[in-house]
Amino acid sequence: MSDKKKPANQTLRLDNQLCFALYSTSLAMTKMYKPMLDANGLTYPQYLVMLVLWEEDGLTVSQIGERLFLDSGTLTPLLKRMESTGLLLRLRDTEDERRVYVGLTAAGNSLRRTATDLPSCVQSLTGCSLSEIVSLSENIKAFRQRLMR
Amino acid sequence: MSDKKKPANQTLRLDNQLCFALYSTSLAMTKMYKPMLDANGLTYPQYLVMLVLWEEDGLTVSQIGERLFLDSGTLTPLLKRMESTGLLLRLRDTEDERRVYVGLTAAGNSLRRTATDLPSCVQSLTGCSLSEIVSLSENIKAFRQRLMR
DNA sequence: AACAATTTAATTGTGCGCAATATTAAATTC
DNA sequence: GAATTTAATATTGCGCACAATTAAATTGTT
Numbered sequence: 001m002s003d004k005k006k007p008a009n010q011t012l013r014l015d016n017q018l019c020f021a022l023y024s025t026s027l028a029m030t031k032m033y034k035p036m037l038d039a040n041g042l043t044y045p046q047y048l049v050m051l052v053l054w055e056e057d058g059l060t061v062s063q064i065g066e067r068l069f070l071d072s073g074t075l076t077p078l079l080k081r082m083e084s085t086g087l088l089l090r091l092r093d094t095e096d097e098r099r100v101y102v103g104l105t106a107a108g109n110s111l112r113r114t115a116t117d118l119p120s121c122v123q124s125l126t127g128c129s130l131s132e133i134v135s136l137s138e139n140i141k142a143f144r145q146r147l148m149r
Numbered sequence: 150m151s152d153k154k155k156p157a158n159q160t161l162r163l164d165n166q167l168c169f170a171l172y173s174t175s176l177a178m179t180k181m182y183k184p185m186l187d188a189n190g191l192t193y194p195q196y197l198v199m200l201v202l203w204e205e206d207g208l209t210v211s212q213i214g215e216r217l218f219l220d221s222g223t224l225t226p227l228l229k230r231m232e233s234t235g236l237l238l239r240l241r242d243t244e245d246e247r248r249v250y251v252g253l254t255a256a257g258n259s260l261r262r263t264a265t266d267l268p269s270c271v272q273s274l275t276g277c278s279l280s281e282i283v284s285l286s287e288n289i290k291a292f293r294q295r296l297m298r
Numbered sequence: 299a300a301c302a303a304t305t306t307a308a309t310t311g312t313g314c315g316c317a318a319t320a321t322t323a324a325a326t327t328c
Numbered sequence: 329g330a331a332t333t334t335a336a337t338a339t340t341g342c343g344c345a346c347a348a349t350t351a352a353a354t355t356g357t358t
Binding site: 009011012013014015016017018019020021022023024025026027028029030031032033044048051052054055067068069112115116118119120122125126127128133134136137139140141143144146147148 | 158160161162163164165166167168169170171172173174175176177178179180181182193197200201203204216217218261264265267268269271274275276277282283285286288289290292293295296297
């Protein structure tokens with residue numbers, strides 16, 4: 001019985017997979033955010049919804065989904081939880097009653113100020129320069145563009 | 150009532166967030182893999198476990214977790230599902246009965262051959278050169294290193 | 299007007315991801 | 329050698345993601 005390792009097929013090696021680099025790094029990023037988001041009563045996907053609404057309030061569920069690349073099966077329960085914690089309101093459009101508009105409450109709006117220093121916290125925790133972060137971010141977004149065609 | 154947009158706080162803009170670039174691109178990557186993995190009866194996290202075991206069979210749950218940065222709360226039910234679909238076996242160590250070893254079945258091993266052309270499929274679907282993919286992957290992994298310190 | 303097609307959101311069910319806790323077993327200490 | 333500590337896995341509960349389906353309302357066509 002030799003101590004046989006499989007012939008190291010480079011194409012299938014875990015550490016060569018871009019998908020795993022993305023997957024594991026995204027999860028690591030979420031873990032880094034978690035304590036700061038906990039302090040603000042948000043989960044990470046909820047934080048993303050807030051980023052969208054802080055940019056432009058009063059969007060429909062599907063408009064939020066377009067921005068975040070998430071569907072209603074993900075967003076509906078998430079938005080309901082956020083409504084129950086008082087961050088936003090869900091209002092059915094009276095003109096087209098299929099639509100549901102999502103609007104920030106005063107609490108949701110004021111949370112913006114405390115969240116402002118969150119990205120810089122992350123920057124200092126990683127020890128990366130802004131230009132490094134911007135460059136990596138742009139490269140990843142360019143790759144995402146190609147994936148989504 | 151002016152058509153007031155919020156002052157465009159650049160630090161909180163969704164499209165400037167590296168975390169969202171990672172998050173959305175990772176999810177997009179998983180969606181790209183999905184049809185190919187479906188054809189092989191695997192989910193994406195299950196595919197990652199297979200990559201680990203194809204490199205080195207007979208690891209414990211925690212060893213798999215170290216490679217994938219996932220904990221037992223994620224892996225235990227996932228491995229049980231994979232056991233029930235016949236890809237692997239879970240065997241408690243008789244020497245230290247706290248350990249559970251995970252070993253591939255013949256079916257799990259043979260799946261490796263059909264999976265070999267999966268990464269190249271992804272490459273052709275994205276239209277990226279190998280060097281582009283390698284470079285992006287290395288940059289992301291270097292960033293992950295910093296996050297995990 | 300009637301009816302088909304389209305749009306939008308909600309619902310249902312499965313599989314993660316992870317924190318917190320429990321359980322079990324081995325190792326260490328007293 | 330009994331008790332404590334440590335280590336490894338399992339369990340529970342919550343919150344996503346997403347496919348598939350359903351429901352409801354608008355639009356388009358005849």
